[in-house]
Amino acid sequence: MIASTTLRPALLAAMTLALAGLAGFGAQAASPRTDDQTQLPQAPAKAASSPWFQPPAESSLPNNAFGALVRQGQALFLNTKALAPQYVGNELACVNCHLDRGRKANSAPLWAAYTMYPAYRKKNNKVNSFAERMQGCFQFSMNGKAPAADSEVLSALTAYAYWLSTGAPVGQALPGRGFDEPMPPKGGYDIARGAKVYSAQCAICHGANGEGKKVGVTQVFPPLWGKDSYNWGAGMHRINTAAGFIQHNMPLGKGETLSDQEAWDVAAFVNSHERPQDPRLVNNDIEATRKKFHEGDGVNLYGVMVDGVLLGQGVK
Numbered sequence: 001m002i003a004s005t006t007l008r009p010a011l012l013a014a015m016t017l018a019l020a021g022l023a024g025f026g027a028q029a030a031s032p033r034t035d036d037q038t039q040l041p042q043a044p045a046k047a048a049s050s051p052w053f054q055p056p057a058e059s060s061l062p063n064n065a066f067g068a069l070v071r072q073g074q075a076l077f078l079n080t081k082a083l084a085p086q087y088v089g090n091e092l093a094c095v096n097c098h099l100d101r102g103r104k105a106n107s108a109p110l111w112a113a114y115t116m117y118p119a120y121r122k123k124n125n126k127v128n129s130f131a132e133r134m135q136g137c138f139q140f141s142m143n144g145k146a147p148a149a150d151s152e153v154l155s156a157l158t159a160y161a162y163w164l165s166t167g168a169p170v171g172q173a174l175p176g177r178g179f180d181e182p183m184p185p186k187g188g189y190d191i192a193r194g195a196k197v198y199s200a201q202c203a204i205c206h207g208a209n210g211e212g213k214k215v216g217v218t219q220v221f222p223p224l225w226g227k228d229s230y231n232w233g234a235g236m237h238r239i240n241t242a243a244g245f246i247q248h249n250m251p252l253g254k255g256e257t258l259s260d261q262e263a264w265d266v267a268a269f270v271n272s273h274e275r276p277q278d279p280r281l282v283n284n285d286i287e288a289t290r291k292k293f294h295e296g297d298g299v300n301l302y303g304v305m306v307d308g309v310l311l312g313q314g315v316k
Contacts, residue, residue, distance in 0.1 A: 073160025105176025112177035179244030194269030277314025
């Protein structure tokens with residue numbers, strides 16, 4: 001989904017420490033950088049006495065064509081695969097990364113994203129509209145197919161994001177945008193330690209094997225790895241990005257309870273598992289793909305040997 005790579009002050013310099021955690025897994029040292037959305041101003045910290053931006057209440061929607069389109073967008077946001085199955089290739093929905101219907105601060109809320117586009121993104125080396133940004137979400141986070149920019153699906157989702165941002169300043173980064181990623185812990189992360197955090201804090205909802213939980217055919221809790229999760233091109237495959245989301249939002253209903261270390265460790269554990277291939281695969285070559293798209297893209301394990309397994313081969 002819509003994931004920010006904006007980091008806390010001094011994080012880029014400190015992220016080198018996180019790579020120390022790769023030493024035991026055959027990784028090559030690198031100077032990491034997060035260049036997915038560096039054109040966007042860094043989200044400021046929120047004053048303790050200030051509230052988060054408040055999007056409008058659903059009850060304020062008018063009973064006209066605009067209100068109907070916004071409601072359609074919200075329904076798509078919550079039940080993406082059921083309502084747009086032709087564009088979704090896994091078991092995720094928009095709301096899995098953008099919690100509380102895209103309203104929750106520090107969960108990449110739509111009210112903080114919509115007003116920051118058009119914007120340049122190095123990921124595809126072009127100025128992206130908001131619709132193009134969402135197309136990337138379908139291609140990578142949902143491991144699917146991008147709807148046309150003028151499709152009914154993207155028109156409805158755009159209308160929903162526009163409405164949620166009612167009253168938000170245009171082009172001004174708001175507190176709560178993105179995931180406010182935690183500083184890398186001293187000594188880096190530890191995958192084995194992350195496995196213990198996952199077992200204790202995450203497996204009850206997401207399954208012992210990251211498969212998520214279903215009730216009948218309905219996916220209640222999302223899969224975190226494997227064929228039904230986000231692919232290797234999604235922003236959440238970056239350990240730093242996942243750590244920010246996890247720390248602020250997980251365990252569900254108990255966000256802000258994991259330490260920086262625990263968030264990085266469990267994010268590394270989750271992203272040390274295989275998932276669908278990056279759709280930008282270069283000549284069927286993992287190393288070429290790593291160099292072109294993943295080298296320097298935050299902290300990630302694409303193309304890295306972990307426990308004797310080369311990650312990035314993909315699963316179907």
